[in-house]
Amino acid sequence: xxxxxxxxxxxxxxxxxxxxxxxxxxxxxxxxxxxxxxxxxxxxxxxxxxxxxxxxxxxxxxxxxxxxxxxxxxxxxxxxxxxxxxxxxxxxxxxxxxxxxxxxxxxxxxxxxxxxxxxxxxxxxxxxxxxxxxxxxxxxxxxxxxxxxxxxxxxxxxxxxxxxxxxxxxxxxxxxxxxxxxxxxxxxxxxxxxxxxxxxxxxxxxxxxxxxxxxxxxxxxxxxxxxxxxxxxxxxxxxxxxxxxxxxxxxxxxxxxxxxxxxxxxxxxxxxxxxxxxxxxxxxxxxxxxxxxxxxxxxxxxxxxxxxxxxxxxxxxxxxxxxxxxxxxxxxxxxxxxxxxxxxxxxxxxxxxxxxxxxxxxxxxxxxxxxxxxxxxxxxxxxxxxxxxxxxxxxxxxxxxxxxxxxxxxxxxxxxxxxxxxxxxxxxxxxxxxxxxxxxxxxxxxxxxxxxxxxxxxxxxxxxxxxxxxxxxxxxxxxxxx
RNA sequence: GGCCCGUUGGUCAAGCGGUUAAGACACGGCCCUUUCACGGCUGUAACGGGGGUUCGAUUCCCCCACGGGUCACCA
Numbered sequence: 001x002x003x004x005x006x007x008x009x010x011x012x013x014x015x016x017x018x019x020x021x022x023x024x025x026x027x028x029x030x031x032x033x034x035x036x037x038x039x040x041x042x043x044x045x046x047x048x049x050x051x052x053x054x055x056x057x058x059x060x061x062x063x064x065x066x067x068x069x070x071x072x073x074x075x076x077x078x079x080x081x082x083x084x085x086x087x088x089x090x091x092x093x094x095x096x097x098x099x100x101x102x103x104x105x106x107x108x109x110x111x112x113x114x115x116x117x118x119x120x121x122x123x124x125x126x127x128x129x130x131x132x133x134x135x136x137x138x139x140x141x142x143x144x145x146x147x148x149x150x151x152x153x154x155x156x157x158x159x160x161x162x163x164x165x166x167x168x169x170x171x172x173x174x175x176x177x178x179x180x181x182x183x184x185x186x187x188x189x190x191x192x193x194x195x196x197x198x199x200x201x202x203x204x205x206x207x208x209x210x211x212x213x214x215x216x217x218x219x220x221x222x223x224x225x226x227x228x229x230x231x232x233x234x235x236x237x238x239x240x241x242x243x244x245x246x247x248x249x250x251x252x253x254x255x256x257x258x259x260x261x262x263x264x265x266x267x268x269x270x271x272x273x274x275x276x277x278x279x280x281x282x283x284x285x286x287x288x289x290x291x292x293x294x295x296x297x298x299x300x301x302x303x304x305x306x307x308x309x310x311x312x313x314x315x316x317x318x319x320x321x322x323x324x325x326x327x328x329x330x331x332x333x334x335x336x337x338x339x340x341x342x343x344x345x346x347x348x349x350x351x352x353x354x355x356x357x358x359x360x361x362x363x364x365x366x367x368x369x370x371x372x373x374x375x376x377x378x379x380x381x382x383x384x385x386x387x388x389x390x391x392x393x394x395x396x397x398x399x400x401x402x403x404x405x406x407x408x409x410x411x412x413x414x415x416x417x418x419x420x421x422x423x424x425x426x427x428x429x430x431x432x433x434x435x436x437x438x439x440x441x442x443x444x445x446x447x448x449x450x451x452x453x454x455x456x457x458x459x460x461x462x463x464x465x466x467x468x469x470x471x472x473x474x475x476x477x478x479x480x481x482x
Numbered sequence: 483g484g485c486c487c488g489u490u491g492g493u494c495a496a497g498c499g500g501u502u503a504a505g506a507c508a509c510g511g512c513c514c515u516u517u518c519a520c521g522g523c524u525g526u527a528a529c530g531g532g533g534g535u536u537c538g539a540u541u542c543c544c545c546c547a548c549g550g551g552u553c554a555c556c557a
Contacts, residue, residue: 126483214488215551239487287505309549310493310494440517455518456517
């Protein structure tokens with residue numbers, strides 16, 4: 001049978017990392033075996049609907065390459081793929097359950113329900129619905145319906161026994177039926193609850209693997225009972241442990257934690273984000289860590305999923321992002337960095353490609369660019385102490401001597417290329433019989449005005465150009481002379 | 483509170499009765515080197531506690547502790 005998984009977000013305007021990871025695993029489970037990955041929008045809660053949120057979902061899936069085979073925007077044979085457009089369907093199925101005795105109308109008011117909770121014997125707020133409306137007779141129901149008294153439809157849970165289901169990650173889980181509330185299937189506004197819509201849609205859309213967060217683990221027996229009530233076969237359940245912010249709290253929008261969009265804005269690459277989150281809760285059978293989506297499709301397996309929560313570690317993501325930047329084809333990399341460079345540099349005469357090349361091995365996120373290239377634009381104020389470097393065996397005196405010596409050499413160079421600069425400088429070093437660092441460190445320092453820079457003396461000189469190089473060397477001499 | 487789930491270094495994690503308990507990130511050291519970085523080598527660091535079962539438990543069972551989830555006309 002063809003594997004079909006579905007990503008079923010509700011459009012609340014935000015794609016958090018845990019959600020995206022769920023989508024990834026759903027995609028991989030389907031694609032690993034040539035199955036279908038479906039997008040379904042769960043907008044049954046009118047209150048929480050956020051304008052434009054659906055676009056965030058589309059954009060994210062597109063950027064990450066988790067392309068869906070069916071969905072509101074691409075169509076498919078099981079549509080519509082937006083729950084609010086399927087409303088009539090749910091009522092029809094709920095009626096079916098009423099007919100076969102697995103559900104019933106409930107006309108209880110909000111007030112009565114509330115009093116139920118506060119009046120519960122032990123004072124706990126965890127009382128189940130007392131089934132007040134379960135055995136209403138037909139006449140009464142018809143009368144209430146005729147009088148337009150608001151109602152909900154509730155699922156009738158078995159009074160005794162227990163329900164067991166198999167989860168692909170957590171194994172066999174059993175819950176006493178007495179734990180199960182007669183949950184609402186259809187709300188008084190006519191919309192289905194998530195619990196009901198999910199089951200109906202998953203069945204109607206032929207979903208074979210239901211992948212979702214472990215917060216649904218304890219309500220899964222209710223879903224199974226619903227499948228049973230319809231006479232349907234329940235799907236394979238794959239429950240996922242949460243992605244945490246720290247040991248005791250989940251990553252969430254409330255805490256202002258990073259969403260996918262935030263991470264992209266912070267200079268992370270979509271592929272790196274996907275790669276990193278793939279490893280949050282799943283591990284391959286070997287020690288590979290860097291994966292393309294294609295490789296992931298190949299290597300992913302449900303058996304590698306973990307049961308315990310994992311903490312999102314931005315430090316490791318940053319490392320991985322750096323790995324992606326380093327490994328990237330230069331043209332692709334340049335297309336990412338170019339706008340950042342243009343943004344950071346006012347001096348439009350600089351060779352952005354050369355600067356970008358210097359940065360590629362050093363960047364961890366795209367947003368590191370501005371800090372690393374600022375000195376190209378303008379020589380910062382710096383202290384002559386920078387010229388003192390123990391390992392390079394330099395002092396301010398040596399630095400002054402080296403800068404003074406290289407100045408005429410620079411001035412004499414006609415074709416300003418990196419190799420030319422390098423060769424002439426090496427000749428000078430040989431003549432003076434000094435260590436490379438004693439000449440090159442002072443030059444690098446004079447050109448950058450910083451303790452560290454992306455690139456050494458010759459590279460910086462090449463990029464800055466002859467005039468600017470000479471100007472900065474003179475400036476260095478001036479500072480050291482005082 | 484009832485029920486469900488989880489617990490290997492700071493973090494991600496391998497392990498599925500017998501291992502010197504992998505690997506990665508981070509951190510420290512060394513090497514390379516015109517700085518920083520990259521790269522290479524290397525070091526510190528872990529089985530929550532207590533009982534069983536067993537010749538032998540990180541691995542199996544029970545209890546405890548801690549953490550999380552759930553008990554909505556939210557998903």
